[in-house]
Amino acid sequence: MDLSYSDEEKAFRAEVRAFLEEKLPKEMSDKIRKGEELGKDGQEQWHAILNAQGWLAPNWPKKFGGAEWNAVQRHIFEEEAAAAYAPRIVPFGLSMLAPVLQKFGSQEQNDYWLPRILSGEDWWCQGYSEPGAGSDLASLKTEAVLNDEGTHYIVNGQKTWTTLGQHANMIFCLVRTDKTVKQQEGISFLLIDMDTPGVEVRPIILLDGTHEVNEVWFSDVKVPVENLVGKENEGWTYAKYLLTHERTNIAGVGFSQAGLTAVKRIAKAEMSGGKPLMQNPHFAARVAQVEIDLMAMSTTNLRIVSKAAAGAAPGVESSMLKVKGTIIRQEINDLARRAAGAYAMPFASEAIEGSNLALPDPLNAGPVAAQYFNNRKLSIFGGSNEIQRQIIAKTTMGGGA
Incomplete structure (x- = not known):
């Protein structure tokens, strides 16, 4: 290249x-x-x-x-x-659902849903994780049963960690449509209107007081059979295809590059008359190492995106990129927190808004604590890094994916 x-x-x-x-x-x-x-x-x-x-x-x-x-x-x-x-x-409609529809959806589904994603008429969220099915997603229990007339599925169950679900009017869900076969073989991919009777969104408030994620409950929710993507019981194939795109996006090369620039800016400033932290050899070595890793990951990202652009879904490479990308972003968050020192102490959002108390110019250090804690999730969602390492080992060392 x-x-x-x-x-x-x-x-x-x-x-x-x-x-x-x-x-x-x-x-x-x-x-x-x-x-x-x-x-x-x-x-x-x-x-x-x-x-x-x-x-x-x-x-x-x-x-x-x-x-x-x-x-x-x-x-x-x-x-x-x-x-x-x-x-x-927000990636759910544009970068996650859309590739699935374009590859596996019907012409009618593409003609209807894709323009609505572009116009912003629909705000999508993702219904994958459940209380007992996170990294082991195939064990999901949310059930969809086809009615006697074959016109609707009746959905019952619960999804959790639904990001920005409080804003969404649509959710794409993995549901179990056959309990008699192997777990991966009995899953289907449904599109569900959040305004349908029986759908309830309950907020999950995070430690920093923000409302980012939710629980979504389904009680006898009627979903038109036309909202089934692809074929019944083949949703696991579509889910894996979607997750490869999600894992590539999670790597966040551009955000890591911007974050590293911020770390250098903060670490080069003099704090309370002391020497800039970048003059500390140990800290400077950590910054240099993460910069080298980021350059290598940037090249890997280009290779993987090139593969996707050629019409192939990224395979094990997306797992590699997800693992390394999240490690790098978390390391950058930690370096920023250390560089900001006392300025990285968390502040209540009410105290920050409209003031510079937590944002000493030119450091702009206030957000680094919140980013550090929030981005601990990166190594968990989209398939935990431990699961990704298993996928990498099985694929590259034999035994199949």
């Missing part, structure tokens, strides 16, 4: 920078830089800005309304967006 950028790619980077300078609202980027909540309205505003530019779905084929960027273009955009403190687009 040629790692130097062509003239066309350099011109594309300049175009992206110009777009971000012109179209990214300053109040929005300031919120992201300070670690403040963007909220549903802010997310929808940025979604609409990108859609108007035709850049909302960079990995979608043009026939579905996407930008159809190549791997390098997507890598460049991710780098520039993170550096400019642009919001991260």
Whole structure:
């Protein structure tokens, strides 16, 4: 792989920078830089800005309304967006459900759902994990039974850790449609309207007081049979395909690059008259090591995205990228917390908003504690790193995936 950028790619980077300078609202980027909540309205505003530019779905084929960027273009955009403190687009509809529909969905499903994802008419969330089925997702128990007329499924069960489910009007779910076969063979993939009677969303409040995740309960929920994606009892195949895309996205190369830049900025500042932390050999060595790891992961990411762009779903490589990417992001979070020192102490969100008490200029250190604690989840969701290591071992050392 040629790692130097062509003239066309350099011109594309300049175009992206110009777009971000012109179209990214300053109040929005300031919120992201300070670690403040963007909220549903802010997310929808940025979604609409990108859609108007035709850049909302960079990995979608043009026939579905996407930008159809190549791997390098997507890598460049991710780098520039993170550096400019642009919001991260909610991935559930765009980057997770859409690839499944495009590969396994019917023509009618693609014609109906994909334009609604682009327009923002539907806000999707993911119904995978359950209280007894997280890393061992195949043991899920949420059940869907086809009615006698064959027109509807009746869904009963519970999903948990449903990110931003309080904003969603649609949820894509893995459900059990056959309990007589091996666990992986009795799962189907359903699209469920959250406004259907019997759907209840209960908030899970995190330690920092934020409402990011939820429980979703289903009690005799009627789902039209037309909302079954692909074939009944083949949902596990679709789920694995979706998870490869999710794991690649979790790596967050652009966010790690922006985070590393922030670490260097904080560590080079003088704290209370003392020497900058970057002059400490041990700390400087840790920064250098994570920078080397990030450069290597960036190259790996380009290879994997190139493979996906060629029409193949990333395989074991996505597990490798997920493991390494989450380790790097957590290491960067830890370095930022150490570099900020006392400024990294957690502050109540009410005290932060509208003040600079927790954001001493030029350090902007206030968000680092919240990011450190929140990003502990990265090595768990999308399939825990322990499970990913098992997949890597089985695939590369024999025994099958």
